[in-house]
């Protein structure tokens with residue numbers, strides 16, 4: 254069962270990589286992105302979830318903002334904080350345009366992550382971060398939409414468990430179009446560079 | 459005369475120190491997350507000896523549970539696994555740092571606040587204990603000082 258899931262994850266990732274390679278072949282007189290340009294290859298930002306204030310939100314509520322979406326969970330003490338800290342540093346370096354950026358931290362652990370826990374967690378990293386929670390089905394649908402994946406690992410015996418999850422960072426423009434894909438190892442310079450470009454572009458919501 | 463002999467004996471003892479004394483730790487810090495969420499501990503180990511020494515366990519009076527973990531983001535998936543031993547090669551250094559090795563600290567025995575010193579005691583492969591003082595840091599810290 255686990256192996257099948259792993260294989261599915263690997264297949265999904267291969268598809269994603271192939272997609273990025275394909276995009277890389279295109280020649281367009283476009284802004285010189287440093288991150289992987291996925292324009293036209295991933296669907297627009299769309300979801301029905303609950304934010305960290307307990308309010309029902311959809312992708313449309315973030316039109317007018319550049320959004321940086323990342324899947325994770327609060328019982329993740331290492332990789333998720335590393336990524337969120339990096340995004341916090343990036344937004345600080347971006348300066349004033351960062352007001353037009355929101356970090357969307359989507360929980361892949363609906364069983365443990367409540368809006369209140371998410372609120373405390375995301376705000377410990379950055380005030381421009383929004384925690385999003387939903388039912389298993391809603392989160393799975395969102396992950397699937399972006400060819401992302403997550404797997405709840407077996408209980409460690411003390412009631413605690415880890416959730417393995419895709420580490421990709423998805424960046425959408427102000428009209429909700431998927432624009433860029435970054436890995437957690439992407440350089441902060443590159444992310445700052447591309448967010449500068451994206452926040453300075455005219456977007457028609 | 460007698461005093462000098464004892465002093466010499468002590469010097470010899472120090473010179474032939476066993477493995478544990480050849481491992482030192484520095485720059486220890488803990489990323490504190492809200493509430494009682496698990497925290498990651500980071501530190502740099504240095505082995506000045508001629509023999510490999512491994513870190514095999516960890517415990518802390520400030521946490522009910524401490525484990526050695528390793529994260530990876532290979533194949534685009536972020537995951538963590540428990541590690542039995544981390545070898546510090548002779549004359550070598552191993553860093554526990556975000557995204558790699560970390561001490562997984564769970565069930566704080568009291569609310570740990572940034573700035574607070576936290577003791578973590580490592581067990582080495584020769585059975586010796588290595589107590590290290592970590593500093594608690596905010597969630598969005600990058601290291602022990604920044």
Ligand SMILES: [Cu+2]
Pocket residue numbers: 330331527528538560561562
């Ligand atoms: Cu861990």
